[in-house]
Amino acid sequence: MSDPVKLAQDVLSEHRESIDRLDAILIYTLGERFKHTQAVGKLKAEYDLPASDPNREEKQIARLEDLAKRADVDPEFATKFLKFIIQEVIKHHEHHKD
Numbered sequence: 352m353s354d355p356v357k358l359a360q361d362v363l364s365e366h367r368e369s370i371d372r373l374d375a376i377l378i379y380t381l382g383e384r385f386k387h388t389q390a391v392g393k394l395k396a397e398y399d400l401p402a403s404d405p406n407r408e409e410k411q412i413a414r415l416e417d418l419a420k421r422a423d424v425d426p427e428f429a430t431k432f433l434k435f436i437i438q439e440v441i442k443h444h445e446h447h448k449d
């Protein structure tokens with residue numbers, strides 16, 4: 352194997368290690384977020400509050416769009432990502448009510 356190819360493979364490995372580390376952070380962060388949202392779900396079920404809160408979501412999306420721009424992340428992607436997570440949370444909340 353020529354040296355430049357070996358060098359490229361080493362660089363690739365380093366990037367992949369960082370990617371794996373960051374993926375783990377994402378999953379653990381999501382786990383922590385779900386713990387809070389599960390607690391919110393229980394409160395909502397106990398006090399008969401609606402599963403979703405569109406006003407709160409609107410504010411979260413605006414905040415995340417701003418964060419995404421600053422973090423060099425496509426704001427449209429960040430919005431889609433947050434909406435996807437929120438949809439899952441709302442499903443959990445609806446289960447709590449059953």
Ligand SMILES: C=C(O[C@@H]1C=C(C(=O)O)C=C[C@H]1O)C(=O)O
Nearest residue numbers: 388391402403404407408437440
């Ligand atoms: C967690 C809540 O419930 C829902 C889920 C949200 C979320 O995952 O961030 C936000 C608003 C609600 O639609 C909440 O009301 O705070």
